[in-house]
Amino acid sequence: MHPQKRPAGPQRTGLGILLICATCLIFAVQDGFSRILGAEYPPIFIVMLRYWAFMIFVLALVSRQPGGLRRAARSRRPLTQIARGVILVAEVVIMVEAFVRLGLVETHAVFAACPLLVAALSGPVLGEQVGWRRWTAIGVGFVGILVILQPGGGVIRLESLLPFAAALMFALYGLLTRHVARDDPAMVSFFWTAISGGIAITLVGIWDWTWLAPVDWLWMAALCMCATAGHYLMIRAYEVAEASALQPFVYTQLVWASIIGVVFFGENMRSNVAAGAVIVVMAGIFTLWRTQKKAG
Template sequence: MCTVSLLFAIQDGFSKQLGAEYPPLLVVMIRFWVFAIFVTMLVARKPGGLRAAVRSRRPVMQIVRGLLLAAEVVVMVEAFVRLGLVETHALFTVYPLMVAALSGPVLGEKVGWRRWLAIGAGFVGILIILQPGARALSVEALLPLSAAVMFAVYGLLTRMVARDDSAMVSFFWTAMAGAVGMTLVGLKDWQWLAPVDWLWMACLCVVSITSHYLLIRAYELAEASVLQPFAYTQLVFVSVLGVVVFGETLHMNVVIGATIVVGAGLFTLWRSQVRARQQAARQAAEAGRTRS
């Protein structure tokens, strides 16, 4: 998972480089084309092949998921160009807290007062990063926050479709819906890349495919709740990349705010695990009483 986070950071660096020269819609469209080819080849090797991957019990929701993810990637690329890698990711790290906040009204899950306090602390961290009293709230700052909302909703929809569809079915529909959606809106911005930029694009696609493959392998080896804390290492990797490669400045308010947000996110994850264990223990106790 740490390797995945490193590759995601490198992938974002390539996206920033290409997004500064070409329309983000074009960059993301080509990326999703390669992603769709990779997923098609991957699922074709699984039991049932493509026929099994197409069979979704919630096709509309799967399409919405794919389109939402593609839109989130476009917004993030735009944010990388306008705001930089460091500040974009510092603001984007709020998405797990948004998942926790939205899990109540969307999924009907109970969010206790401890997690609400953590969510509130996380948003205080966001305010520290934004410094609304010291500077005007810019449109650029709203980009990663908008992407965080979209990614949080995408995560919730993923949990909903997981009740009926396998992970491979969801993976396939995400790639296909994203590729089709990006083609419909991105072809108008088509232009041939310079030879050196095709090299950067190839590197972006290779890193993207490798990172997603390793992510699948990671989830095969361990539970998502165990892996999630390691995903925060991406913020460290992307900060080093932004400062060393792109000459960005790491402001102290960003460091403090991001630390609060990550800490709140980790606490929220821990509380979710505690509640899951408590619920499992209650269900086991009830089952024991029923048998007796």
């Protein structure tokens, strides 16, 4: 989801790439903070506090746009917009749970399948045609997932399916974002993402309210600042460069998250996870390239 206008002037692709890489680094650090807090408090509560900060950021942002809040709230597809917001916030909760149970390395390795799921679901959701080359890449990518999960080594742990479920939900969110983009400006979608998700998570998360320990308020503040800074840089990145040029660099978040997981949380980079992640990423990049080529 790219909450901004398509750039009208000359493309500053290099700047856009730097900004999206910085965004991915910040989001990886944010995931580290989520892992710390999610181990001590209910993930749904942590995500609720994070979304409150996100809502404040979005309200401040859209209020400065032409038409203000009234224009941002005016959607031609409000039910779909609400569904998008709810799906995204549920995906975030599942990811935080996965960070705690599996760690950053394995979670992001499996979650990297998201572009493949977008390609696979673009037919039934958007009515797009997926050619045999992309289906082949999708199949290869899922082989990579199997390499990561190692089903031949015994029963797959249920928690190992959490990042795959999150990737599936994020893919559906992305496709619904493309669907509403036919009728709603990007800033309208950005507004509804924050507000509908924030309201939904508050309705269920408020019951898990607990006071954070003093030091954990510092972690929470850092988490919210990362979320705000990351979204701002993401907006700037897509303002100065085309999404097709930036999308492959989103995979750098997997690299940063893996480094943080190994260095700061003592996670192991198992050989099957590394090999599977490479397969998934290469298949995803090929899928993105084929999608771009067909669109062009």
